[in-house]
Amino acid sequence: MNFRPRHRDEPELNLIPMIDVLIVLLIFLLLTTTFSREAQLRISLPEAPGTGTQTAGQNTGLEIVISPEGQYRINQRELTDNQLETVKQALKEAAGDNPDPLITIDADRNTTHQSVITVLDAAGQLGYQHISFAAQSSPGH
Numbered sequence: 001m002n003f004r005p006r007h008r009d010e011p012e013l014n015l016i017p018m019i020d021v022l023i024v025l026l027i028f029l030l031l032t033t034t035f036s037r038e039a040q041l042r043i044s045l046p047e048a049p050g051t052g053t054q055t056a057g058q059n060t061g062l063e064i065v066i067s068p069e070g071q072y073r074i075n076q077r078e079l080t081d082n083q084l085e086t087v088k089q090a091l092k093e094a095a096g097d098n099p100d101p102l103i104t105i106d107a108d109r110n111t112t113h114q115s116v117i118t119v120l121d122a123a124g125q126l127g128y129q130h131i132s133f134a135a136q137s138s139p140g141h
């Protein structure tokens with residue numbers, strides 16, 4: 001019989017394959033979160049239940065209509081271009097003596113964000129604070 005003590009090799013944990021798997025999982029998670037964020041950008045504007053912001057008798061404010069192409073119409077008067085200074089001047093003329101008129105922005109569903117921001121910027125530079133957005137009634141209301 002052999003009673004000599006055996007020298008066993010201590011088991012070692014090899015971390016390199018585990019690190020490789022974690023790196024692959026991290027890359028996968030980063031790529032999938034990037035794709036899901038990009039999918040969230042495609043939105044359609046919601047419809048609002050209820051009526052519009054102005055009634056027929058309430059005609060003291062300014063109505064700004066923005067077409068899908070970015071053309072502006074302030075109180076039924078079309079502007080020559082879509083520059084910020086032109087929009088500011090037209091807002092000032094349409095407001096007349098009213099220091100802070102109610103501004104209703106009626107933008108098409110396909111209007112660019114920049115067109116709406118231009119109107120908001122012009123109104124902000126003139127000190128107009130009462131701004132609302134028009135929306136169409138949702139079906140069934």
